[in-house]
Amino acid sequence: MEEKSKYTNALEQIADLLEFKGENPFKINAFRNGVNVLRSQTSDIESMIKDGSIKNVKGIGKGIQSVIYDIYENGFSSDLEQLNQEIPTGILTMLEIRGLGPKKIKSIYSEFGISSIDELDAFCKQDKLKSIKGFGEKTQTLILKEIERINSTKNMMLIDSAIHLTKEISNILDKIKSIIKYSITGQVRRSLEVVDKIEFILSVIDQEKFLSECNANGLILSKAVMPVLIAEQNNYLKDKVECYKLDDFSAEIYFYILKDEQAFPLILFITTGSDEFIKEFELDKSASFKKEEDIFSKKGDGFIIPEMREIQYYQLDKSKRKNSAIEQNNFKGFFHFHTNFSDGKNTLQEMVNACRDKGFQY
CATH class of the missing domain: 1.10.150.110 (DNA polymerase beta, N-terminal domain-like)
Incomplete structure (x- = not known):
């Protein structure tokens, strides 16, 4: 599919x-x-x-x-x-505006030189678009709403797309000999339905050699600022991690290279949980841990799977905190899915065949 x-x-x-x-x-x-x-x-x-x-x-x-x-x-x-x-590069993004279409975009571009969403946004806010034949006030309002939608989700991707991209990058990382070990972390590790970045944590033999091998395998990395929202965590991590970002890519993809391999479990824990979860957890950063499970043991908590490291879960009474025991083989079928009859990617027959191939009953 x-x-x-x-x-x-x-x-x-x-x-x-x-x-x-x-x-x-x-x-x-x-x-x-x-x-x-x-x-x-x-x-x-x-x-x-x-x-x-x-x-x-x-x-x-x-x-x-x-x-x-x-x-x-x-x-x-x-x-x-x-x-x-x-x-013009900006035209490609303008084509994402629902209800506009290539012909109207061409008309706006040819007559007014508008070649980006930002220029179109300013044009609409100046009340100029509605006066053009074929548009009107209603269309102008709808376009402004569409631009707002695109800007608010421009770095967002569904988890299935993020996982697919993560696997492609992992296949490349598996070939790089200077890597001691690595793991996916952050939002993808927590399996959020929608993510705005993909993050990897890595321990390497030699950082320069790693960057050179990445470059040779098509991963062009540049030094970047670590995208952690809580200042306290950011101050701690900047002394432990070198942050790099994948260049020339539509998605935000980060690589956190550890300065000390022994810190791998701790940094994996910090970068996996939501900001609110990590803050509430009150982690002892001075301690040393051999594996992630030890972090929970020291706190007197049972291991919490990455998918449940959210504040709304952690604020529950300890007696109610239980990792989900649901696995894929517990699911017997689907009640709701989208086909290409609406906004899905595949036909009804393809969906039925895929469900049958995976052993679902309905």
């Missing part, structure tokens, strides 16, 4: 950018139709690409096939990369 979305997303973006450029409508419609055809396929897309059967699907012409095979073989679409270079 995840594999299919990377192809449909690329084709949709190509269609939008072609429409913005004013390309042939037939070509644009062919790409949009190709997206729908691809979404409707119940077979595994990458198996179809591999055995060539994708070429026999009606609606998947040679132009779309070229994009699909480019992504399959290289991990990206060179056509999409080229279009991105031809169009």
Whole structure:
């Protein structure tokens, strides 16, 4: 399912950018139709690409096939990369505004030179958009609300996307020989439904060698300020950790390199829990711990799984604090999910097949 979305997303973006450029409508419609055809396929897309059967699907012409095979073989679409270079960067974000569309964005850009969400926001707040033919006050108000939504969620991602990205980065980290050990931490380790950053904690043999190996494997890191909100924790961590951030990436991805390997359990604990949880826990930072479980034992608490390290859980009476015993095999089926009939990524048939493959009963 995840594999299919990377192809449909690329084709949709190509269609939008072609429409913005004013390309042939037939070509644009062919790409949009190709997206729908691809979404409707119940077979595994990458198996179809591999055995060539994708070429026999009606609606998947040679132009779309070229994009699909480019992504399959290289991990990206060179056509999409080229279009991105031809169009102002801010236009791509403007295309996320629901109800606006490539044609209207092109009109605003051509007539007023607006090429970013910030410029459009200022234009609307000056009451200028509503006077343009085809817009009006209602549209202007809706666009302002959309811009507010995008700005408030621009670094946000759903946990499934974050986990997928985390696995891709972990596959690279597994190849780096200068790493002694590492762990995912923060919001992803707590399995929040929506996260605004991905964080790793690492112990390395040699920091310069680690950075060099990262660079050689496509992870370009730059020194950064650690994104910890509580000043007390920040002051403690800055003496224990070197913080780096992944460059040129849409998501906020941080790497915390330990100055002392012995501090691994303690730093993992501090960076995992929510700020409120860590503050309430009243951690003894002067102590030394061999493993994370020892931190809870010293406090007289039972081990709390990462997913439950939230203030609303920790403020419960001790007698009511219990780690969840629910595991995946306890789930028998699904009551509610979204398909591509609304805002989901996959067809109803794909969802049914996936549930069956995972052993669910309904």
